[in-house]
Amino acid sequence: MDAQFWHDRWASNEIGFHKSEANPLLVKYLGELPLATGSRIFLPLCGKTLDIGWLLSRGYHVAGAELSAVAIDQLFTELGVTPTITKVGALDHYHAPQLDIFVGDIFSVTPELLGVVDAIYDRAALVALPKDMRAQYTTHLASLTAQSPQLLISFEYDQHAMEGPPFSVTTAEIHQHYGHRYDITVLASLDVPGGLKGRCPATERVYLLTKGRR
Numbered sequence: 001m002d003a004q005f006w007h008d009r010w011a012s013n014e015i016g017f018h019k020s021e022a023n024p025l026l027v028k029y030l031g032e033l034p035l036a037t038g039s040r041i042f043l044p045l046c047g048k049t050l051d052i053g054w055l056l057s058r059g060y061h062v063a064g065a066e067l068s069a070v071a072i073d074q075l076f077t078e079l080g081v082t083p084t085i086t087k088v089g090a091l092d093h094y095h096a097p098q099l100d101i102f103v104g105d106i107f108s109v110t111p112e113l114l115g116v117v118d119a120i121y122d123r124a125a126l127v128a129l130p131k132d133m134r135a136q137y138t139t140h141l142a143s144l145t146a147q148s149p150q151l152l153i154s155f156e157y158d159q160h161a162m163e164g165p166p167f168s169v170t171t172a173e174i175h176q177h178y179g180h181r182y183d184i185t186v187l188a189s190l191d192v193p194g195g196l197k198g199r200c201p202a203t204e205r206v207y208l209l210t211k212g213r214r
Contacts, residue, residue: 022054043064052099
């Protein structure tokens with residue numbers, strides 16, 4: 001899977017992964033993260049998720065990374081905000097009060113560009129990546145954010161029954177990528193109503209990752 005796959009999905013509006021409301025799991029479990037009002041939360045591969053508007057409305061600052069400029073143009077239009085756009089290396093930085101989005105390859109985002117992050121909310125980033133990219137992604141994310149605590153939402157299903165994305169990422173694989181960096185707690189394990197994309201049974205899991213004492 002390459003960048004063009006996602007550019008094509010956004011260009012053709014094939015965005016079944018985009019939700020029409022803030023994720024109920026975020027609403028329910030955000031309080032598990034050790035955050036004060038005004039904390040800065042990073043959303044990798046954020047798209048135009050309504051979770052951003054929900055977080056802003058509750059006084060949080062939000063940073064995001066997204067490959068598609070189409071998605072981010074739509075995000076700001078839907079927020080009713082006009083961003084300031086500047087070029088920073090290979091990325092475009094969209095800035096508005098309490099909000100910074102870096103458009104381009106997430107691997108081009110550096111800690112210096114991103115700035116201080118108090119927590120990560122991975123709504124659908126890890127599961128969007130094929131298996132051969134996940135180790136690189138999780139290593140980069142930990143480095144990028146100084147191992148900030150993380151609320152991670154993942155899917156688990158029979159990968160033979162359906163091609164991703166979203167891909168199936170097991171609890172064992174999450175421990176493989178993150179277990180040496182974080183203490184991992186499963187906050188919820190829920191059957192996906194009607195199955196994933198209505199095609200196969202799936203479990204949606206919510207994980208809390210906190211910096212381990214190692």
